[in-house]
Structure formats: C-alpha cells, structure tokens
Amino acid sequence: MPVFLDTSDAGFEHGFAALLSAKREDSPDVDDVVAGIIAEVRARGDAAVCDLTERFDRLSLTPSELRFSPEEIAEQAARVPDAERVALEQAAQRIRAYHVRQMPEDAWWTDPEGAGLGWRWTPVSAAGLYVPGGLASYPSSVLMNAVPAKVAGVERLAICVPTPDGVVNPAVMLAAQIAGVDEVYRVGGAQAIAALAYGTESIAPVDKITGPGNAFVAAAKRRVFGKVGIDMIAGPSEILVIADSENDPDWLALDLLSQAEHDESAQSILICDDAEFGRRVVAAVEARLETLERRAIAGASWRDFGAVIVARDLEEAAALSNRIAPEHLELCVAEPDVLAAQCVHAGAIFLGAWTPEAIGDYVGGPNHVLPTARSARFSSGLSVLDFLKRTTLARMSPEALGAIGPAAEVLARSESLEAHGLSVTARLQRLNCGPKG
Ligand SMILES: NC(=O)c1ccc[n+]([C@@H]2O[C@H](COP(=O)([O-])OP(=O)(O)OC[C@H]3O[C@@H](n4cnc5c(N)ncnc54)[C@H](O)[C@@H]3O)[C@@H](O)[C@H]2O)c1
Ligand SMILES: N[C@H](CO)Cc1c[nH]c[nH+]1
Ligand SMILES: [Zn+2]
Structure with a gap:
C-alpha cells in the first residue's frame, strides 16, 4: 500500500518529510559501483567496456562489434511495422517544431560609450546521447535527445543504448535514422557514460552527455560532469497528479501507473482534496495492477514509493507540489491554468484531465527528458539550449x-x-x- 497522508493530521509534516527524503537512488552503494566502473573504463578502454557489457547486459562483444554498422541500422530499421514508422515520424516532426522555437537569437549593439557588445550562440561539436534500455526500450528517447541536438546544429551525434542479451529494438534504430544520428553503440549503464566522457579506442569522446537513465547512469553522469557537460539528472520517472473529485479514478490510476511501470524506483503521487476520492483512486490502481503486464515493476514502485496526500484545498496542494518539485505534474482540475500559475517547481506541467502525461512522453512536442529527484527546483527539461554555448563579444x-x-x-x-x-x-x-x- 502507498502512504496515505492528510495535511490536517498532527503527524503530517513528519510523514511528508519522510516522503521527500525517501532514498530512491543516489545510494552510496550505487556511487561506489559507478566509481569503479568509470575507473575501469579509463584504465582499459574497449576491453573494460566489453567485459562490463558481458557482466551487466549478458552480451559478449569484441571491440569491433561495439558500434552498429550502417548496414545493421538499416536492416533493423526496415523491420519496423508501418504504423510504428508513421507514429515515430509524426513524433519527430512535432518534437522538431516545438524545439525550433527554442533557438535563441545572437545579439550585438553599441552602447553609449561606443563599445560594441553582444553574444553569439554556437553548438557543441559532439554530443553523446544516452538512450535507456534495461527494463524497457525507448525509441522515443532517441528522438527527445537527437532532435534538439540537430536543431542546435551539433555536428556529431553518438548514441549509447544497452541491448541486454543482444536484443535490439528495431524502432530505436529507425528513430536514430529519422533523427540523423551518426553513431550508435550497444553499450549501456555507467560504462557507456564513462566511454562517452573519456573515450576508448572505438568510442571517441564527446563534449556533452544528455539523456535519462537508471540510478547507475545518473550517478555516472554526476561523476563525469566537469570532464564533459551534462544536461541534468534525469533518473527514475516521477508523476504528481493534483486532482479534484470530479475526475474518473480509473483515468488517474492509469496516469499514476504510467510512470510507476518504468522502474521499481519510480514514484507516483496523488494530491486530492477529498479522502474518500483518494481511496477510490487507490482501489482503481489496485484493480489495474492485477492485469498490467508490468505489474511486478509498477506494483513495487507503487507499494514502496507511491503516496496519496489529502490537502485542505487546491492552493495547499500547489504549495505541497512546489516542495516536491516533481518531474511531471498533472493538473486534473476545473481551472488548470489558474493552478499552474501557483506551481513553480516542476519539470513539465500537463493541463487538464484530457492531457495524460503519456502524451508528453511521445508526441506532445515538449521534451520528455526531465529533471527528477526534486532537481526541478533548479533545473529544466532537455532543450536546444543544452546543446549550445554562449560566447560573449566585446569590441x-x-x-x-x-x-x-x-x-x-x-x-x-x-x-x-x-x-x-x-x-x-x-x-x-x-x-x-x-x-x-
Ligand atoms: N527522467 C527522464 O527524463 C526519463 C526518461 C525516460 C526514462 N527514464 C528512466 O530511465 C530509467 C531507465 O532504466 P533502465 O534500467 O530501463 O535502463 P538503463 O539503460 O538506464 O540502465 C540499464 C543499464 O544499467 C546498468 N546496470 C543495471 N544493473 C546494474 C548493477 N547492478 N550494477 C551496475 N550497473 C548496472 C547496466 O549497465 C545496464 O546496461 C528508468 O528509471 C526510467 O524511469 C527517465
Ligand atoms: N516518462 C519518461 C520520462 O520520465 C519518458 C518515457 C519514454 N517512454 C515512455 N515514457
Ligand atoms: Zn513514461
């Protein structure tokens, strides 16, 4: 059962603090393992990447097999059924149209003293795009990483994607083709991040690493920051739904489970203003969990990190949401725009009951690579700006x-x-x- 908190209870603050500090990732164990992996890759290059891929992804490779050849990519991409191809193309087009609008302007002016001043934006030369592939496979994350990089004008795009047991998702290859990615490596986890940051005999180093991943990927990105740029910490997925009792509990249950099914470390939270309605949503989640294909993962996430919070009113709900700073915030209320104005710390906001978060994961247009673990307090979702640098000019x-x-x-x-x-x-x-x- 998820935790059930009520802001009118005396023990609320204690329970809420425990929820905020629940350790879903970033444990010392993970960080120690990741430090060891990075050191191994730095010391032994390709040989370490191959050994680690065998250990963690049960895939035996020689260095020359780390990279997918253009023929393999084309052959895999050709297997994608038409409906999936059309959907990926539609998604790519919508993501591109959204991100083109983010492209910032250069500036140049002469001030009253006669000094010429300004700035100029230029892309990074090479970007390493991490596409997760452990518990699920993410063609959509290929587009979310690569399309903004292309819009920014990055010259070299290299993807790392794990292929556990050697299983390749053809749609990942098609998405890489559609987005114009240059290199794809069948390497995942911390070893992929280390290879992209420090380079190996077969993987040239990049300047910036972006993309989501599990706790090992997130810890590795933290550790290589400084040697390369990183976008943010985009770890296990999260959703916070603020809903009034006019909603269909089943819709909300599915929205909560849509993120819980990513990972046992994912987190789904409902804030409502009516305890009885909260209990109906919990019952709907339990009912859906019985039939969901990924019920083991979603059930563990809901049981260990799920929460229902009963607030006095929507204003209090918004204040709690700001303290949580969720990756995704769904506002299933009569006036979502009014409530959105009060919600200032969130990676992405979904306005109204007709906007399930999953639309943002695939085809809405905004990026789905978003800050997790409360880092939306200080960082933003992936954008064209992550692939650009600003150089100042003075004459x-x-x-x-x-x-x-x-x-x-x-x-x-x-x-x-x-x-x-x-x-x-x-x-x-x-x-x-x-x-x-
Ligand atoms: N925040 C976002 O924007 C966003 C977007 C999409 C997905 N996600 C999240 O990304 C994550 C994807 O995770 P995933 O596991 O499916 O794929 P992943 O590719 O991130 O992780 C798989 C890799 O983890 C490494 N690994 C696994 N167990 C290990 C161990 N015990 N020791 C060392 N390394 C180990 C392996 O190298 C493996 O290749 C999920 O948590 C999902 O919620 C987040
Ligand atoms: N919800 C994830 C971000 O946390 C992104 C995603 C990709 N595919 C499905 N979902
Ligand atoms: Zn998702």
Whole structure:
C-alpha cells in the first residue's frame, strides 16, 4: 500500500518529510559501483567496456562489434511495422517544431560609450546521447535527445543504448535514422557514460552527455560532469497528479501507473482534496495492477514509493507540489491554468484531465527528458539550449577605451594585478599621444 497522508493530521509534516527524503537512488552503494566502473573504463578502454557489457547486459562483444554498422541500422530499421514508422515520424516532426522555437537569437549593439557588445550562440561539436534500455526500450528517447541536438546544429551525434542479451529494438534504430544520428553503440549503464566522457579506442569522446537513465547512469553522469557537460539528472520517472473529485479514478490510476511501470524506483503521487476520492483512486490502481503486464515493476514502485496526500484545498496542494518539485505534474482540475500559475517547481506541467502525461512522453512536442529527484527546483527539461554555448563579444573603439579604460586601471590596481592595468594604460597612452594605432 502507498502512504496515505492528510495535511490536517498532527503527524503530517513528519510523514511528508519522510516522503521527500525517501532514498530512491543516489545510494552510496550505487556511487561506489559507478566509481569503479568509470575507473575501469579509463584504465582499459574497449576491453573494460566489453567485459562490463558481458557482466551487466549478458552480451559478449569484441571491440569491433561495439558500434552498429550502417548496414545493421538499416536492416533493423526496415523491420519496423508501418504504423510504428508513421507514429515515430509524426513524433519527430512535432518534437522538431516545438524545439525550433527554442533557438535563441545572437545579439550585438553599441552602447553609449561606443563599445560594441553582444553574444553569439554556437553548438557543441559532439554530443553523446544516452538512450535507456534495461527494463524497457525507448525509441522515443532517441528522438527527445537527437532532435534538439540537430536543431542546435551539433555536428556529431553518438548514441549509447544497452541491448541486454543482444536484443535490439528495431524502432530505436529507425528513430536514430529519422533523427540523423551518426553513431550508435550497444553499450549501456555507467560504462557507456564513462566511454562517452573519456573515450576508448572505438568510442571517441564527446563534449556533452544528455539523456535519462537508471540510478547507475545518473550517478555516472554526476561523476563525469566537469570532464564533459551534462544536461541534468534525469533518473527514475516521477508523476504528481493534483486532482479534484470530479475526475474518473480509473483515468488517474492509469496516469499514476504510467510512470510507476518504468522502474521499481519510480514514484507516483496523488494530491486530492477529498479522502474518500483518494481511496477510490487507490482501489482503481489496485484493480489495474492485477492485469498490467508490468505489474511486478509498477506494483513495487507503487507499494514502496507511491503516496496519496489529502490537502485542505487546491492552493495547499500547489504549495505541497512546489516542495516536491516533481518531474511531471498533472493538473486534473476545473481551472488548470489558474493552478499552474501557483506551481513553480516542476519539470513539465500537463493541463487538464484530457492531457495524460503519456502524451508528453511521445508526441506532445515538449521534451520528455526531465529533471527528477526534486532537481526541478533548479533545473529544466532537455532543450536546444543544452546543446549550445554562449560566447560573449566585446569590441572597443579608441573612444570607448578612453571612456571606460581608466576604471579598469583603477580596479586592476585594487586587485594588485599590474599587467592587467598596464595592458589598458599602454593603449590609453598611445591614445593621448597622437596618431591612433
Ligand atoms: N527522467 C527522464 O527524463 C526519463 C526518461 C525516460 C526514462 N527514464 C528512466 O530511465 C530509467 C531507465 O532504466 P533502465 O534500467 O530501463 O535502463 P538503463 O539503460 O538506464 O540502465 C540499464 C543499464 O544499467 C546498468 N546496470 C543495471 N544493473 C546494474 C548493477 N547492478 N550494477 C551496475 N550497473 C548496472 C547496466 O549497465 C545496464 O546496461 C528508468 O528509471 C526510467 O524511469 C527517465
Ligand atoms: N516518462 C519518461 C520520462 O520520465 C519518458 C518515457 C519514454 N517512454 C515512455 N515514457
Ligand atoms: Zn513514461
């Protein structure tokens, strides 16, 4: 049974604090294992990647087999049934149309002192895109990673995707083809992240690693940050549904289970304003769990991390949601826009009972790679910006240097950085002595 909390109970704060601090990932055990894996890959390159793939994915490979050949990709992609191909193309088109709008503008202006100032956006040269493949397979995550990278103009896109027991999902290959990915490696987990960050004999290093994954992938991304850029921590999935009692409990049960079925470490929470309605949703979840194909995973997630919270009203529900900072927030209420304005810490918001979160996972347009484990307090879902860097630009005319240089000289002196000041002084002296250089 999930925890059932009521904000009017005396022990509520205690129970809510326990819910917020429940350890779903990031355990010292996982981090120790990941540190060892990264060290092995750094020391032994391809040989370590092959050994680890055999150990964790039960797949024996030689270094030359790590990368899918173009022929294998084409052969796999050709197996995808038409309906799936059409759906993937529609998804890609909608994701592209959404992300094109995120492309930021360069800027350039001349200020009153005559200084030319601005900035320019340029893409990273190579991106490593992690596509999970342990408990489920994610063609949709290929599109969510690769389409924004392409829109940003990244030159080289390399995917790492585990293929446990050597089983390949043809739709993953088709999605890679549709998105224009350059390289696909059958490597997963922390070893994939280490290979992308540090490089091996067969996997060239990248500049930025993006994409979701389980606790091992998330821990590895944390550890390689600095050597490469990362997007965020996108770990086990989460959903928070705020619902009034006008909803169909079965719809909400399915929405909660849609994220619980990703992983035993996933988390699904309902906040409602009526205890009796909350109990009806719990009953609906139990009924659906009996027939769901992935009931073992979804049931464990619901039992260990699921929660129902009864709030006094929707305003209180929004305040609790802000403290949770969920990856996905569904607002199944009469006026979702009004409530959304109060919900300021969430990766993605789904407005109204007709917007199941699953639409966002596949075809809505916004990205489904989103911050988890309360990191929506300070980070955002994957976007075109994750694949871009901003370089600032400045150009002084002699007049502009004359106007602002003296202040730089003063500040350099106050920091005792003599050469800094002299680099300005030398130019100002030339300026004061006649012909400009
Ligand atoms: N937040 C998001 O945006 C988002 C999007 C999609 C999926 N997800 C989440 O991504 C996760 C995908 O997880 P998954 O397991 O299906 O695939 P995965 O590819 O992330 O993990 C599989 C890999 O984990 C490694 N691994 C497994 N057990 C290990 C162990 N004991 N020691 C060392 N390494 C081990 C293996 O190398 C394996 O290849 C789920 O939690 C899902 O909820 C999140
Ligand atoms: N809900 C996941 C993000 O947490 C994304 C996904 C892909 N496929 C299905 N769901
Ligand atoms: Zn999902």
